Amino acid sequence: MTSTWLITGTSRGMGREMVEQLLARGDTVIATLRNPDDLAELAERYGSALTTERLDVTDTQTMRQVVARAFAEHDRIDVVASNAGYGVFGTAEDLTDEHVDAMIATNLTASIQLARAVVPHLRRQGGGTLVQMSSMGGHLAFPGFSLYHVTKWGIEGFYEALAQEVEPLGIRTILVEPGVVRTSFFDAAVRVPVSAPYRGGPADRPPMTLEEMTDSQEKTVAAILREADADTPRRRLILGSDAWQLVTGALTDRLSAVTAQRDNAATADFATQ
Numbered sequence: 197m198t199s200t201w202l203i204t205g206t207s208r209g210m211g212r213e214m215v216e217q218l219l220a221r222g223d224t225v226i227a228t229l230r231n232p233d234d235l236a237e238l239a240e241r242y243g244s245a246l247t248t249e250r251l252d253v254t255d256t257q258t259m260r261q262v263v264a265r266a267f268a269e270h271d272r273i274d275v276v277a278s279n280a281g282y283g284v285f286g287t288a289e290d291l292t293d294e295h296v297d298a299m300i301a302t303n304l305t306a307s308i309q310l311a312r313a314v315v316p317h318l319r320r321q322g323g324g325t326l327v328q329m330s331s332m333g334g335h336l337a338f339p340g341f342s343l344y345h346v347t348k349w350g351i352e353g354f355y356e357a358l359a360q361e362v363e364p365l366g367i368r369t370i371l372v373e374p375g376v377v378r379t380s381f382f383d384a385a386v387r388v389p390v391s392a393p394y395r396g397g398p399a400d401r402p403p404m405t406l407e408e409m410t411d412s413q414e415k416t417v418a419a420i421l422r423e424a425d426a427d428t429p430r431r432r433l434i435l436g437s438d439a440w441q442l443v444t445g446a447l448t449d450r451l452s453a454v455t456a457q458r459d460n461a462a463t464a465d466f467a468t469q
């Protein structure tokens with residue numbers, strides 16, 4: 197059975213890979229992107245199976261219009277994938293206010309607003325699936341990447357609550373948590389030079405090498421499609437052995453740290469003597 201997807205950030209990377217894999221298997225795609233020319237070749241090849249819509253995800257008004265038009269023009273949209281995003285490398289001290297605002301607007305606020313725009317439509321059509329690109333960086337944090345982690349930890353919290361709200365309405369949610377995937381992400385990332393006090397420290401790292409990008413774009417996207425097709429998808433989808441290892445390590449450490457505080461936590465109870 198074919199399905200219809202709406203995806204953000206489809207010019208390149210995993211968003212574009214989703215578009216290509218879906219079209220190749222006969223699905224219908226509404227691909228949103230900042231410059232629709234980037235998908236001109238695919239639009240010509242696939243005709244009415246592909247609709248492209250110009251959308252910078254930080255423009256909430258336009259996003260709402262694009263979403264409303266897409267649901268009006270298609271009988272049903274089965275899956276909405278919130279994919280657009282980028283990275284900023286720099287110490288918290290070295291970042292500018294503009295870095296902070298732009299990162300949160302693109303990776304966090306836009307993802308929240310997309311979900312809020314889409315849920316009423318999914319509810320009215322009797323259900324559907326929200327796929328949200330998170331990251332292993334939604335569970336753990338690397339120095340020099342604090343802003344990115346803000347957005348992924350933030351969207352994890354939003355979806356943790358949203359999933360419980362919308363599942364009774366037939367809406368399924370999937371937080372995708374890849375490791376380091378070979379996409380254009382690291383080339384496109386903003387790099388803020390480390391200032392003198394941080395040189396040689398944990399945040400002063402060379403750019404990611406190809407060897408460190410251990411996850412395949414094609415296989416990561418294939419796994420996302422498989423999960424969205426499943427009758428009961430996982431709320432969180434860890435992809436890549438790097439992600440599995442680092443996330444299990446981080447969660448184990450956090451669980452140990454919390455477990456060890458049982459007696460101290462109880463000192464704040466009303467009933468403490």
Ligand SMILES: NC(=O)c1ccc[n+]([C@@H]2O[C@H](COP(=O)([O-])OP(=O)(O)OC[C@H]3O[C@@H](n4cnc5c(N)ncnc54)[C@H](OP(=O)(O)O)[C@@H]3O)[C@@H](O)[C@H]2O)c1
Nearest residue numbers: 205207208209210230252253280281331376377379380381
């Ligand atoms: N690559 C990884 O290792 C990795 C790991 C975990 C999670 N992720 C997440 O996966 C998602 C996709 O990343 P990727 O690796 O495929 O990165 P990518 O190759 O750099 O592609 C990013 C896409 O997002 C779009 N985008 C950025 N800002 C946008 C905006 N304001 N409005 C609309 N589109 C915008 C870009 O469009 P333009 O061409 O217009 O810039 C591009 O199509 C992101 O949410 C990222 O955080 C990536």
